[in-house]
Amino acid sequence: MRSLLTLFALSISFPSIAQQIVFLGNLQDAGAPQFNCDKSCCLVERPNEFVASIGVYSGEEAFLFDATPDFTHQASFLQKQSKTKLSGIFLTHAHMGHYTGLMHIGREASNEQSIPVYAMPRMADFLETNGPWDQLVELKNIEVKRLSGTENLKTISVTPIQVPHRDEYSETVGYLIKGTKKTAFYLPDIDKWNVWKQSIIELIQSIDYAIIDGTFLAEGELERPMSEIPHPFISETIALLDSLPKAEKNKVWFTHFNHTNPVRDKNHPTRLKLEKEGYHFAEFAQEISLN
Ligand SMILES: [Zn+2]
Ligand SMILES: [Zn+2]
Numbered sequence: 001m002r003s004l005l006t007l008f009a010l011s012i013s014f015p016s017i018a019q020q021i022v023f024l025g026n027l028q029d030a031g032a033p034q035f036n037c038d039k040s041c042c043l044v045e046r047p048n049e050f051v052a053s054i055g056v057y058s059g060e061e062a063f064l065f066d067a068t069p070d071f072t073h074q075a076s077f078l079q080k081q082s083k084t085k086l087s088g089i090f091l092t093h094a095h096m097g098h099y100t101g102l103m104h105i106g107r108e109a110s111n112e113q114s115i116p117v118y119a120m121p122r123m124a125d126f127l128e129t130n131g132p133w134d135q136l137v138e139l140k141n142i143e144v145k146r147l148s149g150t151e152n153l154k155t156i157s158v159t160p161i162q163v164p165h166r167d168e169y170s171e172t173v174g175y176l177i178k179g180t181k182k183t184a185f186y187l188p189d190i191d192k193w194n195v196w197k198q199s200i201i202e203l204i205q206s207i208d209y210a211i212i213d214g215t216f217l218a219e220g221e222l223e224r225p226m227s228e229i230p231h232p233f234i235s236e237t238i239a240l241l242d243s244l245p246k247a248e249k250n251k252v253w254f255t256h257f258n259h260t261n262p263v264r265d266k267n268h269p270t271r272l273k274l275e276k277e278g279y280h281f282a283e284f285a286q287e288i289s290l291n
């Protein structure tokens with residue numbers, strides 16, 4: 001009887017609200033078509049292909065993860081899907097695809113008021129001490145919130161996890177996003193899995209969704225030395241995860257595709273083969289549930 005009462009009380013205090021992750025983009029920072037690329041990957045602009053970002057909405061809150069150059073399409077779509085106003089933005093790092101979309105909320109644009117922007121200390125300093133971003137701070141278009149651990153929002157919690165990446169202007173983080181029942185990890189950029197002190201295999205086993213760096217499919221994709229811009233190749237990630245059961249592979253969603261990455265093509269044989277093995281590839285407007 002007591003347990004029934006407890007259940008009843010819990011259901012009152014936590015009414016079941018949809019907690020959703022919506023994919024808002026799947027491309028590397030420079031998007032596609034890329035300037036001066038005259039290869040087949042950039043011949044035609046494909047509809048609804050935007051720079052990597054996710055939205056997370058739950059109840060009356062809707063958060064954007066990264067402010068990409070495609071911010072306008074992405075934040076508008078998030079507001080439409082969530083039927084609520086943008087509640088805040090979590091930034092991963094200071095590379096062009098991940099924060100420059102903030103330009104769309106300043107005085108020359110929609111002139112928002114006090115949008116919370118969650119960032120690690122170096123990233124926060126970067127925004128506050130460099131133009132034009134410092135103007136967003138001075139004019140109170142954004143309110144910079146320094147992250148020092150888990151951020152408890154109304155119905156979800158968000159924890160930054162630092163990763164090795166080319167940190168010229170800021171740290172780089174991935175985010176653990178915890179809903180009522182399920183947890184997702186969002187990590188669009190990391191140099192290589194083996195230079196990180198954490199094991200990606202153990203992390204995947206402890207969560208429900210891993211939305212991770214799939215920038216390049218394999219070595220040889222670019223004509224310039226790929227060691228200058230290290231990322232775990234999808235070929236390396238699947239080799240690392242090979243011994244895991246299909247249920248674990250099923251948690252993986254690749255994103256942040258370079259314009260040259262053949263997996264952008266939904267019918268590419270390698271992509272179809274990997275999907276059969278359980279892997280997913282992020283596509284605009286797809287949703288997954290945190291409850
Ligand atoms: Zn990036
Ligand atoms: Zn291209």
Ligand SMILES: [Zn+2]
Pocket residue numbers: 093095165189
């Ligand atoms: Zn980056």
